[in-house]
Amino acid sequence: MKQSQYNISVEQNGEVFIYNGVSGALARVPKDVYADIQKRSADGGENLEAPVEILERLALGRMIVPDSADELAFLERRYNISRGDKSRLSLTIVTSLGCNFDCPYCFEAKHPSIMDADVQQLVLQVLKDKAQELKTFHVTWFGGEPLVGKKPLLTLSDEFMKCCESADIAYSASILTNGYLLDEETCSQLQARRVTSVQVGLDGPPDVHNKLRPLAGGKGSFWKIVKNLHTAISFFDVSVRINVDKGTFRRIEDLLRLLADEGLAGKVSVYPGQIVGDNVNTSAPSATYEGHCFTNPEFAVAERTFFRMAEEYGFATPSLPRPTGAPCTAVRATELVVGSKGELYKCWNSVGNRLEEIGNIRDYQNTNGRLRKWLKYTPFTNDECRSCIALPVCMGGCAHHAMSSNNYENRCGTFRHTYQEQVSAYVQSATSHSGSGFLIPPGELSRRIDTR
Structure with missing residues (x-):
């Protein structure tokens, strides 16, 4: 051996x-x-x-x-098996592309739209069409701000649960939200619809966060979100994503100290998010973001500092990455991102970009040629990936970044560095x-x- x-x-x-x-x-x-x-x-x-x-x-x-x-061959088999696993269906559903926030670094070109009843029925039909071969079905509620579209979210959830129960399919859901609308009534409604995990964004102490994540119109959002965190922890596993650049990173400890003073240590988990310059929607009217983004190796080092501080304040414990197959929705054949008007994408980063649409829910089985680039993507044709010790837990990382000449180096997870x-x-x-x-x-x- x-x-x-x-x-x-x-x-x-x-x-x-x-x-x-x-x-x-x-x-x-x-x-x-x-x-x-x-x-x-x-x-x-x-x-x-x-x-x-x-x-x-x-x-x-x-x-x-x-x-x-041949360990590479083993990893490639695992990647391909998980990529094409038809017993699992996952949908990322944009109930509203509109948003109550006006974040200057947001990558999405938002339009005020809420998923109508016709599109909801077409999404439900996708589940019904595939139900016979499914064992599990997972939904990630996404936006814009998904709670701006809470009504279709609740309606679809009820239909999903009914369909999965009749077909003996295990159903689960999670939500990515800015947290501003996450009041007690909403938490109770989401919990009843089997939402078990919630991700909320806080980008620093109040003066930093309110500049980077203001309400549409400019009003601050920090303390309303913190108030809602106190409520949400009784209903869900709550994680707080803290987007950082070279400037805001200096204020991370201020935020962690504040959250600890609020009694949230041990009740929410925190992790840093890398703001990637190529993602910033510079064509949006609100595009005033002037931050200095970390390179991927710089972010990896900053992440270590972040978690040491988070551990000191009781918000994190050291962990190791899990082995993975195909790492995300973008490269898994059985997963889709459904826009609020029924448009289809493969990657969360594509939402709102008409040039990245792969089709429409009205004819979801007939996609266009843009799908091909996602399903052809593999780390096993990349010599750098093939020789990387992080390959089993990264599997090529972010395909969206890997396909960008400007953002190629940001495709990797931090474990590589x-x-x-x-x-x-x-x-x-x-x-x-x-x-x-x-x-x-x-x-x-x-x-x-x-x-x-």
Whole structure:
């Protein structure tokens, strides 16, 4: 056998911790045993004296694989299987392309439109057409601001639940919202429609946030959102996305301190979002964004600083990325983004851009040639991706960015740049366990691998 090319190892307190990106497992072995494995594997594995139980553990976690194993071919098979999995359907539905905010960096060319009854019925028909072969159905409510279109959201949710119940399909939903309309009544209505997770945006303390995420008309939105967060945590898993650039990043700790003072530590999770210059809609009337965007490597370093601060204030714990198949809606054959007027897209970043429409819900099975570029996209024709240690958890990253000559470098996840630091941080957090073994055990591997 040989060592996996996707092993990342760190040493701490006389032990070696090995994370494998293909399995998502993290194993700990004594330092002397690991040194012997290193030496003997270089010699072809002869006379290896490591305990059998450790070798079995490493094989189960894919840290060691047969000499004949082609790990790239395995990853490509997993990618293709998950890309074409017809037992799962996911729709991202834009109930309203209009928005009650006027964010200067927003990539969408918004138009005030709410999904009408005819389009709702056509969306429902997509589910009914595919119901016989489905096991799961997931909806992401998106916008504009999806709660501006709350009425069609609730109506469609009721129809989805009814259809899934009659066809024995597991149904779930999530929502991306600016949080301003997320009052108690709305939270209760969403929870009753099986929305389990909510993402809300806060871009800094009040003076920063209110400049970057004002209401249409210019009024601030910060404190109304914070008030709604206090309500939402009783209903959902709530995450707060904090979009950052080089300027606003300096104010992140001010925001975390404020949220901790509000008693939200341990009740919401936080993570940074990279503002990418090529996404900014400079043609919009509100396009006054003058921020200085991080490059991808710069953002990866800033992200480490962000999570250290978030951990100090009780909003995050170290984690490791999960192995994945096809990583997002854009490259999965069975997923679509449905616009408020019935237009179809493959990528969230395309919403509102007529040049990126792949068809219309009125004839959803007959798409145009723009679909081809998304379903042809694969990281396995890219030499840089094929040789990257982050491939099992990234799988080519953002296809939208990869297809942009101006934004190509931003396609990658941060693990590519800071994998050693991320594994080290997790190990330091997890080593309260005693003895040798798995910190992320093999029994969890199948649950950790996202093959949607």
